[in-house]
Amino acid sequence: xxxxxxxxxxxxxxxxxxxxxxxxDYHLTEHLRLSGIYWGLTSLHLLNHPTALPRSETxxxxxxxxxxxxxxxxxxxxxxxxxxxxxxxxxxxxxINALDEIDCDKVVEYVSKLQNPDGSFSGDEWGEVDSRFVxxxxxxxxxxxxxxxxxxxxxxGAVGFVLRCLNADGxxxxxxxxESHAGQIFTCVGALKIAGVFEKSLSEDQxxxxxxxxxxxxxxxxxxxGRPEKLEDVxxxxxxxxxxxxxxxxxxxxxxxxxxxxxxCQDEENGGIADRKGNVxxxxxxxxxxxxxxxxxxxxxxxxDPVYCMPKEVTDKIVWNHRKTPTSQSL
Amino acid sequence: MASHGISRSEYAAQSRDEHxxxxxxxxxKEYNELAGIVQGQRLAKEYTLDALEGTxxxxxxxxxxxxxxxxxxxxxxxxxxxKYSPPEIAPSPTSTSTExxxxxxxxxxxxEEVTKSLHAAYTSKATLHLKEELAFxxxxxxxxxxxxxxxxxxxxxxxxxxxxxxxxxxxxxxxxELGLVGLMLRRDVRxxxxxxxxxxxISNIESPxxxxxxxxxxxxxxxxxxxxxxxxxxxxxxxxxGIGGMSNYSAWHNRSKLIPRLLSERNYGxxxxxxxxxxxxxxxxxxxxxxxxxxxxxxYHRWLIYSNTITPDRDTPDAISPAMxxxxxxxxxxxxxxxxxxxxEAHAECKYILKALVEYVGLxxxxxxxxxxxxxxxxxxxxxEDDEKKQREDARGWLARLISIDPMRKGRYQEILRGLED
Ligand SMILES: [Zn+2]
Numbered sequence: 213x214x215x216x217x218x219x220x221x222x223x224x225x226x227x228x229x230x231x232x233x234x235x236x237d238y239h240l241t242e243h244l245r246l247s248g249i250y251w252g253l254t255s256l257h258l259l260n261h262p263t264a265l266p267r268s269e270t271x272x273x274x275x276x277x278x279x280x281x282x283x284x285x286x287x288x289x290x291x292x293x294x295x296x297x298x299x300x301x302x303x304x305x306x307x308i309n310a311l312d313e314i315d316c317d318k319v320v321e322y323v324s325k326l327q328n329p330d331g332s333f334s335g336d337e338w339g340e341v342d343s344r345f346v347x348x349x350x351x352x353x354x355x356x357x358x359x360x361x362x363x364x365x366x367x368x369g370a371v372g373f374v375l376r377c378l379n380a381d382g383x384x385x386x387x388x389x390x391e392s393h394a395g396q397i398f399t400c401v402g403a404l405k406i407a408g409v410f411e412k413s414l415s416e417d418q419x420x421x422x423x424x425x426x427x428x429x430x431x432x433x434x435x436x437x438g439r440p441e442k443l444e445d446v447x448x449x450x451x452x453x454x455x456x457x458x459x460x461x462x463x464x465x466x467x468x469x470x471x472x473x474x475x476x477c478q479d480e481e482n483g484g485i486a487d488r489k490g491n492v493x494x495x496x497x498x499x500x501x502x503x504x505x506x507x508x509x510x511x512x513x514x515x516x517d518p519v520y521c522m523p524k525e526v527t528d529k530i531v532w533n534h535r536k537t538p539t540s541q542s543l
Numbered sequence: 544m545a546s547h548g549i550s551r552s553e554y555a556a557q558s559r560d561e562h563x564x565x566x567x568x569x570x571x572k573e574y575n576e577l578a579g580i581v582q583g584q585r586l587a588k589e590y591t592l593d594a595l596e597g598t599x600x601x602x603x604x605x606x607x608x609x610x611x612x613x614x615x616x617x618x619x620x621x622x623x624x625x626k627y628s629p630p631e632i633a634p635s636p637t638s639t640s641t642e643x644x645x646x647x648x649x650x651x652x653x654x655e656e657v658t659k660s661l662h663a664a665y666t667s668k669a670t671l672h673l674k675e676e677l678a679f680x681x682x683x684x685x686x687x688x689x690x691x692x693x694x695x696x697x698x699x700x701x702x703x704x705x706x707x708x709x710x711x712x713x714x715x716x717x718x719x720e721l722g723l724v725g726l727m728l729r730r731d732v733r734x735x736x737x738x739x740x741x742x743x744x745i746s747n748i749e750s751p752x753x754x755x756x757x758x759x760x761x762x763x764x765x766x767x768x769x770x771x772x773x774x775x776x777x778x779x780x781x782x783x784x785g786i787g788g789m790s791n792y793s794a795w796h797n798r799s800k801l802i803p804r805l806l807s808e809r810n811y812g813x814x815x816x817x818x819x820x821x822x823x824x825x826x827x828x829x830x831x832x833x834x835x836x837x838x839x840x841x842x843y844h845r846w847l848i849y850s851n852t853i854t855p856d857r858d859t860p861d862a863i864s865p866a867m868x869x870x871x872x873x874x875x876x877x878x879x880x881x882x883x884x885x886x887x888e889a890h891a892e893c894k895y896i897l898k899a900l901v902e903y904v905g906l907x908x909x910x911x912x913x914x915x916x917x918x919x920x921x922x923x924x925x926x927x928e929d930d931e932k933k934q935r936e937d938a939r940g941w942l943a944r945l946i947s948i949d950p951m952r953k954g955r956y957q958e959i960l961r962g963l964e965d
Contacts, residue, residue: 219719232683234567234571235571236570236574237544239571239574239575239578240574240604240605240607241544241545241607242608243544243605243607243610244544244545244607244610248544253639253691263961267551286610287609287610290582290610291609291610292610292613293607303681326575328716336613338616338699339699339700340691340695363901370883379796380799380846380850381796381845381846383569385735385739386735386739387739389742390735390739390742391735391738391792391793391797392740392796393735417853421849422697423955427952427955428838428952430951432867432951434951439733439735439792440792440838440839440842441733441790441792441838441839442733445547446547456744459860461955463954464952464954464955464958465951465952465954466950466952469951480553486546486551487546487547487548488548489707490550490552491546491547491548491549491550491551492546492549492550492551493551493552494544494546495544495545496544496545530619532902543945
């Protein structure tokens, strides 16, 4: 079992992702491709290999996912626009400082149109509502520097919707009334942080309840699960951990044990990180494993922003440094 | 690209097996050919039954291909699930001038009757197509119960029923859906898509609507006559016991969400609310004493205690008994702390008991700081500084034990401990 981070293997692993066209999963996951680029690119940045993916090809791919008629981005060329992939595309461009490659006004327009009268956002024109999409919307707008400057978006309404997803156990669900879930907590707390209203929205009691719910996710093997009575998983470890970082309760879990758990999920032979020890690695768990290690202060990794899951130096430059109140310092 | 639970060794063995590799390459070819055809048809804006069948084949291979679900809905909207538009019935040219023509008189139909029977024919055809669509989704949902897009599409189909069918006919679809959700939840009592979907179906039965809005708007708008809150509450009573005695966080959660509405619909006064709270606490006491390590129970217990003791500084309208006096709150807390201390005798190493004790002692200290009730008829026990000291001492002891039996979370316990010092 690996007890250190296998950086060179992970870099090679990510670089080789696009060469696996002889495997069925490569084709079956085309609907995730643009997010895959974001996961891979962020991994490489955290690993201090920011240029390991060719910049011009990356930009070209993002642009090939863009729909000029609506302003949204799809997962791959020929795939419909969706907020999930619009965010991924903007995150990629923001990370490599290439936001001027795309018509940002049009993207803002796309995002704006998806807000519903109750403040929530739909994922696309078909209308699915989920608190995750509020995060996608606010995140995208803030990366574009348009959070306070998107004419038809009501940040207040979005915040109101997120707060209606808050549960008595301190967590958040995918819609009002829905059970708390770590992924949803990450997006809801993140949305409130991006809107700059987290501190005034939750009472000390509520933050403590949330912190308690989150720290109870750590299981004896060090990994974290996403809901009570579920198995540990590297991706959930990130969503729980980043939420704990956002509310300043990172010290409520055992860091060492979590570090060991994430390291144990590495594929020592081919690189990459899996959901659990001994399983097949993928780029999704790779980025969340690395981001988790970064939050835990693992040596040699670039600092990650728990709100954005992007390199902190990038979000500082394009988001936090422009804020009147330096929200990032309260993290 | 995002896989869960696939063993590396099995995957590696598959990769080495020549025969399997060949099969995989063949599958890739077939899949990509099919995907190419379907995407080509979409680009050509082909809205035909043939194209619809193509999407079905592709989605069975890959239900995560969201764009194809979109295409499928476009086809359905244009071909099988078209909105009804009454035909323009041109006034019969003969109707005014042919009084004398016996033939016409016999065959001529009342235009209203014609419209009616056309609409009936439309309704039965549309009903059939909606049923077919739901039947197509059922096996997919069974094989991929966590795929968002399938649940979405199913919801879309039902909403389409509301849009294109008369209200009574659409209502049948939603009613039947409740049966399916019940089945899905019996298979996986924690599937949160299932629970979410159930709430959505319920709110649609309670107040049918035409547009996809978030569920809380509906919760507030449904009227009492159509409310299913009693039925749903009974459902959680059954489900909290779990299937085969398994605990069920989701069911407890749902119960906590239903109670405020239940009580307001029952028009409960303060005594009835107090009784209700006592019954819930009793139910918990029984459950916890048989299974003190079940965290779902503790979550619910804490909700009961918290929401009924802390005067909310934010609007949290979920207290069962909001009118409790300071004295009653203190009595309730003292009773719970007493129960827990008894329980601790039998389960000295149960961290949940210890955590609850620490929290409830903290809560009673806070309640004690509340101003005394103005009418002064508090049935509060004497509370001295010594009692206070003793309780803090107990709390320190419990926290020390927590740190030793649950060291992973010692940071949290130490923080509470420090709070006790000042
Ligand atoms: Zn995972």
